[in-house]
Amino acid sequence: MTVQVLNNISFSVEKGEFISVIGKSGCGKSTLLYILSTMDTDYEGDLTIDGVIMRDKKEKELASVRNEKIGFVFQFHYLLNEFSVLHNVMLPGLKLGKYSEKEVEHRAYEKLKVLGIENEARKLPNQLSGGQKQRVAIARALINDPLIIMGDEPTGNLDKKNSEIVFHIFKELADVYHQTLLIVTHDNEFAARTNRIIEMEDGQIIKM
Ligand SMILES: Nc1ncnc2c1ncn2[C@@H]1O[C@H](COP(=O)(O)OP(=O)(O)OP(=O)(O)O)[C@@H](O)[C@H]1O
Ligand SMILES: [Mg+2]
Numbered sequence: 001m002t003v004q005v006l007n008n009i010s011f012s013v014e015k016g017e018f019i020s021v022i023g024k025s026g027c028g029k030s031t032l033l034y035i036l037s038t039m040d041t042d043y044e045g046d047l048t049i050d051g052v053i054m055r056d057k058k059e060k061e062l063a064s065v066r067n068e069k070i071g072f073v074f075q076f077h078y079l080l081n082e083f084s085v086l087h088n089v090m091l092p093g094l095k096l097g098k099y100s101e102k103e104v105e106h107r108a109y110e111k112l113k114v115l116g117i118e119n120e121a122r123k124l125p126n127q128l129s130g131g132q133k134q135r136v137a138i139a140r141a142l143i144n145d146p147l148i149i150m151g152d153e154p155t156g157n158l159d160k161k162n163s164e165i166v167f168h169i170f171k172e173l174a175d176v177y178h179q180t181l182l183i184v185t186h187d188n189e190f191a192a193r194t195n196r197i198i199e200m201e202d203g204q205i206i207k208m
Contacts, residue, residue: 005031006043006203013148013182018174020191021184023200029184030152032200036182037070037150038062050147067096071141071149075156077133079125085136086112086121093143104143111139115169131162138169142179149173151183155190163187 005028013019021029034040036047038054041062047054050069054062066072079088086108093104112118115135117128125133134154141149149170155163167190173179174195183194191197199207 004203006035008204009045011198011205011208013180015147015180016174016178017196018170018181018194019183019196019198020194021182021198021200022186022188022191023206025186027200028203029200031203033150033152033182033184037072038066067092068144069147071144071146073134073137073141073149073151073154075153077125077137079133079136079140081124081126083124084121085117085123085125085128088125088136089139089143091143092140096144098144108139108143111142112136114142114173115139129162131158131165134158134162134166135169138166142173148180148182151181151185153184153186155185155187163190167193 009032021032023029031040035043038047038049049065054065057065079085080091083091086105089108089111090104093099093107094101099107109118109121112121115138117132117135117139120128120132120136125136128136134157138149138154155166158166170181170183171193174181183190185191196208198205
């Protein structure tokens with residue numbers, strides 16, 4: 001049986017934009033992000049990333065597009081507890097293989113500095129607070145200087161104070177580093193402060 005979740009979705013994201021995606025539970029936000037991030041390939045139509053159409057690419061090529069061009073932050077941090085904070089941030093960089101291990105380590109440390117958590121570099125993830133863990137996850141998403149960061153309710157698990165910290169980090173990344181961000185959120189205050197809101201309902205974009 002085929003279930004059509006999304007319908008007639010069309011939009012583009014320009015470099016440096018900070019965009020939020022909102023809409024009721026079940027409207028298709030996560031499905032949209034999974035398609036845009038090439039993790040879900042079961043769609044009709046075209047997805048173009050950095051001028052390249054993703055259709056017909058093999059899973060291996062898509063994996064490399066994801067690792068090089070897309071940073072992903074989830075509601076849960078998915079950090080590996082057997083590795084230090086610094087090593088967790090390094091992992092996608094080591095996988096990319098563009099820089100030596102020493103360089104990746106240096107870059108990871110710089111990202112932790114941007115997020116204000118460089119003092120936690122040698123700790124294990126489970127020694128950090130929820131807000132700190134989410135910042136480590138953002139540092140990890142940044143390690144390969146992705147074209148875009150996609151987030152699926154990255155503040156969904158955080159209290160008000162930590163949500164605010166994460167929002168300001170995203171805002172700084174957008175304003176200072178021209179980092180492109182596409183963030184699904186249930187928090188209307190968060191969305192209201194982004195550059196553009198994409199509102200979905202029943203698998204469609206109803207407002208943009
Ligand atoms: N693999 C699948 N097979 C069948 N239905 C699916 C599948 N994945 C998602 N759906 C359905 O598609 C719809 C959209 O789901 P999706 O997870 O994208 O919503 P969402 O907007 O992210 O919701 P939430 O805010 O709760 O995270 C839902 O009705 C869901 O049940
Ligand atoms: Mg969802």
